[in-house]
Amino acid sequence: MIVDFFSRQQQAKQATSRLLIYFVLAVLVIFIGVNVLLYLVALVTTYDTGEGAWFWHGWSKQALWGTLWLVAGGSALEWFLLRTGGKAVATMVGAQAVDFATTDASQRQFINVCEEMAIASGMTVPALYILEREQSINAFVAGYHPQDSVLVVTHGALAHLNRDELQSVMGHEFSHILNGDMRLNTYMLSLLAGMLAVGQVGAFLMRSPTTHGRLKKYTIFWPFGLGMYVVGYMGLLIGRLIKAAISRERENLADAASIQFTRNPDALAGALYKIGQQGSQLDNWHAEQISHMCFGDSLVFSQWFSSHPPLEQRINAIAPQFLLRMKYQPKAKQAHINVASSLSAANVMAFSSPLFAQDISDEADVIKSLDAKQDIIFNAPLVNKVRELDWADLQSAQYLYQSLSVDVSRALQTTTGAKAVLFALIAQEQQASLATLESFFGQQTAFIHWVAQLQHALACADRRLALPIVELALSRLANLSDAEGQAFLVELRRLVWFNQQLSVFEFALLKLIEQQLQKPPIIFKHHPLTELAQPCAQLISTLLQYSAHPMQQWPAIYQQLLQTHFASVPPMPNPEQCQLKNLEKVLRQLSYLNLKGKNQIIDLAAATIQSDGVLHRAEYELLRVLAALLSCPMPLLTGTIKH
Numbered sequence: 001m002i003v004d005f006f007s008r009q010q011q012a013k014q015a016t017s018r019l020l021i022y023f024v025l026a027v028l029v030i031f032i033g034v035n036v037l038l039y040l041v042a043l044v045t046t047y048d049t050g051e052g053a054w055f056w057h058g059w060s061k062q063a064l065w066g067t068l069w070l071v072a073g074g075s076a077l078e079w080f081l082l083r084t085g086g087k088a089v090a091t092m093v094g095a096q097a098v099d100f101a102t103t104d105a106s107q108r109q110f111i112n113v114c115e116e117m118a119i120a121s122g123m124t125v126p127a128l129y130i131l132e133r134e135q136s137i138n139a140f141v142a143g144y145h146p147q148d149s150v151l152v153v154t155h156g157a158l159a160h161l162n163r164d165e166l167q168s169v170m171g172h173e174f175s176h177i178l179n180g181d182m183r184l185n186t187y188m189l190s191l192l193a194g195m196l197a198v199g200q201v202g203a204f205l206m207r208s209p210t211t212h213g214r215l216k217k218y219t220i221f222w223p224f225g226l227g228m229y230v231v232g233y234m235g236l237l238i239g240r241l242i243k244a245a246i247s248r249e250r251e252n253l254a255d256a257a258s259i260q261f262t263r264n265p266d267a268l269a270g271a272l273y274k275i276g277q278q279g280s281q282l283d284n285w286h287a288e289q290i291s292h293m294c295f296g297d298s299l300v301f302s303q304w305f306s307s308h309p310p311l312e313q314r315i316n317a318i319a320p321q322f323l324l325r326m327k328y329q330p331k332a333k334q335a336h337i338n339v340a341s342s343l344s345a346a347n348v349m350a351f352s353s354p355l356f357a358q359d360i361s362d363e364a365d366v367i368k369s370l371d372a373k374q375d376i377i378f379n380a381p382l383v384n385k386v387r388e389l390d391w392a393d394l395q396s397a398q399y400l401y402q403s404l405s406v407d408v409s410r411a412l413q414t415t416t417g418a419k420a421v422l423f424a425l426i427a428q429e430q431q432a433s434l435a436t437l438e439s440f441f442g443q444q445t446a447f448i449h450w451v452a453q454l455q456h457a458l459a460c461a462d463r464r465l466a467l468p469i470v471e472l473a474l475s476r477l478a479n480l481s482d483a484e485g486q487a488f489l490v491e492l493r494r495l496v497w498f499n500q501q502l503s504v505f506e507f508a509l510l511k512l513i514e515q516q517l518q519k520p521p522i523i524f525k526h527h528p529l530t531e532l533a534q535p536c537a538q539l540i541s542t543l544l545q546y547s548a549h550p551m552q553q554w555p556a557i558y559q560q561l562l563q564t565h566f567a568s569v570p571p572m573p574n575p576e577q578c579q580l581k582n583l584e585k586v587l588r589q590l591s592y593l594n595l596k597g598k599n600q601i602i603d604l605a606a607a608t609i610q611s612d613g614v615l616h617r618a619e620y621e622l623l624r625v626l627a628a629l630l631s632c633p634m635p636l637l638t639g640t641i642k643h
Contacts, residue, residue, distance in 0.1 A: 022239075029238060030071065071194040071195060074195070086182075087127060089186075111128065114170055120261070121178065123471065139170075139294070140173070140295065143183075146631060168264060172255060185292055199231075247291075269318055414476065426492070427452075428458045440495060477513070489513060504622060544558065602630065605622075
């Protein structure tokens with residue numbers, strides 16, 4: 001099954017557009033209410049000058065602008081408070097960051113599940129947080145971009161969910177990141193704050209006669225404040241209805257994506273069933289604000305205002321027989337639902353994968369099956385595979401993740417260790433000697449030997465893990481300040497160019513780290529592919545240059561691929577123009593593509609690579625970094641990559 005990633009991103013964009021339209025209508029309702037209120041106050045206080053009815057009164061224009069400024073100011077203030085991305089939301093709700101070096105069993109399981117999901121999907125691990133005081137079962141993601149995303153779970157989720165259930169919940173949350181829901185949720189948070197501002201001003205005016213002695217004589221403040229309060233919360237009520245409707249649509253999509261990732265509908269159904277027993281409500285001041293972000297309802301709502309479909313409906317949609325089985329299951333077993341072995345042979349056989357052609361009943365068989373196929377060359381259609389995230393990818397990620405050496409795994413638990421691993425990856429790529437490391441790092445003797453030890457461990461590791469290790473290390477760099485991040489990036493570039501050469505892997509590593517440590521540009525206009533013909537041509541030519549295609553075949557392949565998208569195919573760039581040093585500018589230009597254009601360029605890049613039927617390491621690394629920079633997930637390719 002293919003994740004139509006860009007289509008889902010487009011759906012999220014359309015949902016955002018609908019949200020803005022509904023928001024404008026809600027603001028209009030607030031304005032009408034404020035205008036009517038002002039007119040009534042004028043009549044009651046005999047201040048009416050007889051200029052006309054309420055809708056063309058002399059102060060209507062002032063009321064309109066006052067309402068717009070108040071709503072816009074409230075939204076802008078909330079957006080400013082959340083400008084740092086998901087971390088601001090996690091701080092707002094009082095979540096505590098997870099220590100990657102923790103020895104707590106439940107937290108280690110949480111880290112492992114998230115890292116496996118990240119390796120499988122080709123994503124950076126979000127910053128992980130826990131709501132320690134919350135005993136209910138819930139989770140949410142927040143942020144503007146995947147680079148600043150956070151994943152927050154309650155203590156109850158870690159305490160009550162088994163590994164498969166937790167994995168299914170994480171699959172649900174990762175799908176929110178992949179499908180563009182995270183930014184949509186943050187926008188809704190800001191817009192609703194703007195609507196709330198009108199009611200908050202009304203509440204302040206209601207308190208003014210009693211709390212501010214100098215204003216007691218202005219008794220009109222109280223009834224006017226009451227009116228503002230009612231009008232503001234009427235608008236907020238409309239906003240909540242909008243939020244709930246959009247959120248329910250995206251929650252159904254995330255449930256479906258989780259099943260696609262894990263191939264274990266009983267696990268997700270089990271997590272939802274436990275929510276019915278344990279609850280998902282949050283004892284948090286901001287529970288209502290983040291209700292649309294959560295895995296389950298954070299507050300008790302009526303059906304209209306609920307940000308999630310009813311639990312029974314969600315369970316029946318993914319596992320129709322689950323509730324019936326639970327009804328006739330002994331209560332003692334219901335209290336300890338364990339779906340770890342619920343993946344039946346029928347479920348496995350329903351999913352056709354070249355790596356899983358036979359019945360696989362347990363993890364040992366999975367590992368054995370993968371290991372037996374280590375010598376295959378990936379030759380499936382890459383155009384589909386780039387967007388495909390499924391059970392096989394997750395199983396492969398688990399296997400590869402478990403194959404990490406102890407030295408590398410321990411190093412990745414800290415920020416300093418993550419730096420050492422990244423230096424070691426570059427040293428391994430350059431086949432750097434101990435003397436080379438000593439000449440670069442100088443007097444840092446202990447660190448030099450640590451890097452050398454990690455270099456040796458990485459030399460024995462599966463080469464498919466190189467870029468996933470980079471992505472695991474990126475999550476540890478999130479703790480660096482802007483100054484520390486830039487200083488580390490400078491040092492990393494120095495080591496990359498220490499041998500006066502730049503490999504494709506080193507280029508990919510640098511681009512991924514730059515994307516994580518540098519703030520993404522604000523793009524106001526997105527372009528179709530037809531407006532970026534030259535950067536597209538240069539990308540395809542670069543991919544051909546680093547492929548195994550004979551040079552005499554390049555023009556024919558180039559012409560064949562580009563003529564499907566351009567009426568006039570640009571001349572093929574010279575090989576001198578298609579060096580890695582020029583590719584950085586090309587990728588930056590392609591980041592301005594619209595969703596359809598990104599879809600097309602990924603198709604073109606994948607078609608270029610697969611045209612000879614063999615995936616080479618440089619091709620894979622270039623395609624993976626292209627997908628990452630375009631914020632498109634690219635799962636692991638489970639076959640061996642040719643060097």
